[in-house]
Amino acid sequence: MIKKIFFQSIFFNFFLFKKVFSAESGGMPQLNPEFWISQIFWLTLTFGILYVVLSKLILPKISANLELRKSLIQENIEAAEKQRESSEAKLKEYDDIIIKSKLKAKNIFKDAREKIIKDINSKKETLDNQIAEEIKKAESEIEVLKKSAPEKINKIAIETSSELIKKLIGAEVNNSSISAIVDDLSKRNGGKYYDN
Amino acid sequence: MAANPMTQFEVYRIGPEIKIGSFDISFTNASLFMVVSSLAILLIFNLGSKKNSILPNRIQLLAELSYTFVSKMISDTAGSKAKPYFAFIFSLFMFVLFCNMFGMIPYTFTVTSHIIVTFVLAAFIFVGVTIIGFIKHGFGYLKLFVPSGVPIVLLPLIVVIEIISYLSRPISLSVRLFANMMAGHTMMKVFGGFVISLGIVGGWLPLSFSVALTGLEILVAFLQAYVFAILTCIYLNDALNLHH
Numbered sequence: 001m002i003k004k005i006f007f008q009s010i011f012f013n014f015f016l017f018k019k020v021f022s023a024e025s026g027g028m029p030q031l032n033p034e035f036w037i038s039q040i041f042w043l044t045l046t047f048g049i050l051y052v053v054l055s056k057l058i059l060p061k062i063s064a065n066l067e068l069r070k071s072l073i074q075e076n077i078e079a080a081e082k083q084r085e086s087s088e089a090k091l092k093e094y095d096d097i098i099i100k101s102k103l104k105a106k107n108i109f110k111d112a113r114e115k116i117i118k119d120i121n122s123k124k125e126t127l128d129n130q131i132a133e134e135i136k137k138a139e140s141e142i143e144v145l146k147k148s149a150p151e152k153i154n155k156i157a158i159e160t161s162s163e164l165i166k167k168l169i170g171a172e173v174n175n176s177s178i179s180a181i182v183d184d185l186s187k188r189n190g191g192k193y194y195d196n
Numbered sequence: 197m198a199a200n201p202m203t204q205f206e207v208y209r210i211g212p213e214i215k216i217g218s219f220d221i222s223f224t225n226a227s228l229f230m231v232v233s234s235l236a237i238l239l240i241f242n243l244g245s246k247k248n249s250i251l252p253n254r255i256q257l258l259a260e261l262s263y264t265f266v267s268k269m270i271s272d273t274a275g276s277k278a279k280p281y282f283a284f285i286f287s288l289f290m291f292v293l294f295c296n297m298f299g300m301i302p303y304t305f306t307v308t309s310h311i312i313v314t315f316v317l318a319a320f321i322f323v324g325v326t327i328i329g330f331i332k333h334g335f336g337y338l339k340l341f342v343p344s345g346v347p348i349v350l351l352p353l354i355v356v357i358e359i360i361s362y363l364s365r366p367i368s369l370s371v372r373l374f375a376n377m378m379a380g381h382t383m384m385k386v387f388g389g390f391v392i393s394l395g396i397v398g399g400w401l402p403l404s405f406s407v408a409l410t411g412l413e414i415l416v417a418f419l420q421a422y423v424f425a426i427l428t429c430i431y432l433n434d435a436l437n438l439h440h
Binding site: 050054057066 | 202203205206207219220221222223224226227230231233234237238241242244245246248250256259260263264282283284286287290291307309310311312313316317374378
């Protein structure tokens with residue numbers, strides 16, 4: 001019951017308020033048709049002008065600006081991509097050059113080493129040959145000297161023997177007989193003196 | 197007078213009375229704020245599209261962000277076929293938004309808090325969408341009222357409901373915006389009146405409510421403009437791409 005009265009009072013209050021409003025300013029001003037035509041007229045006019053100016057002048061410009069920026073950004077990205085590719089290619093080229101030159105340097109080093117080793121070897125060989133020749137020569141000279149030494153000694157021995165005999169006994173002795181004796185002696189003792 | 201929260205919606209003449217025939221088309225405070233909103237929109241977007249720098253300045257960024265925002269909204273809801281109607285929906289969104297936002301400044305008049313303004317906009321959209329639908333699909337547009345996959349028995353009922361819901365579109369669209377704006381502004385006025393009547397001792401509570409409500413109302417102002425525009429897109433989508 002109380003509830004009913006409460007809701008009824010609210011409900012009738014609404015009408016009361018409406019009456020109060022209407023007393024002051026004709027209810028909700030929105031429902032007063034006095035200026036409806038004026039509002040419709042001005043709304044049509046302002047909104048019409050707004051629409052025409054926006055659609056014909058301003059929005060195409062904004063759209064063009066956006067398109068331009070989009071295409072410019074796209075172009076820039078493409079250019080950057082191209083440059084990146086070219087720089088990558090250059091880098092590769094550079095790497096190739098470095099690898100090639102390294103290989104070349106290695107080859108040059110190797111060649112030089114081989115050449116030097118060859119040179120050293122050939123010089124060593126000639127030197128060895130020379131030394132060997134010298135040794136041979138010296139050996140042959142020694143051999144010759146060795147061979148000629150007993151004869152000379154024999155000769156000297158014969159001469160000295162004949163001189164000695166002449167001085168000692170004052171008589172001429174046949175050289176051939178002395179040489180026969182010396183030969184005999186040297187044959188007997190030769191091994192003792194000359195066999196090294 | 198200040199105590200009555202409805203006086204803020206009163207329309208009064210500015211300047212002389214202008215009449216065409218028996219119609220009164222005098223310049224009123226409502227007309228003033230329509231003109232101010234339109235000029236503000238034109239000024240901002242003109243400045244925003246004047247110079248085309250690769251790095252946009254603030255106003256250019258604002259214009260371009262609004263452009264992409266609306267164009268994305270349209271393409272999301274109505275698809276690519278709605279592109280020719282972009283300029284209309286953009287102007288509609290901006291007009292409603294600026295009218296709502298100008299209404300948030302104290303001592304101004306909120307154009308969109310008047311049912312006649314929102315109803316004219318909604319009726320124009322309704323008529324336009326219906327005409328577009330009949331041009332695109334001929335009498336096949338009436339298939340909109342006959343959803344597929346409905347049992348034959350229920351069909352008459354469904355068709356009646358669909359027709360009623362279609363015809364109530366302009367009313368719901370206009371009343372939604374009008375009622376939101378009116379209710380918000382009335383509530384702010386009521387709380388503002390409480391601040392005065394409770395004085396320096398008790399007035400702080402309604403004052404803080406008022407501050408919070410101002411934030412809420414700015415949100416509502418944006419949201420209702422967005423809803424108005426997006427519902428237009430949805431109606432347009434019905435007319436362009438017959439899905440039923």
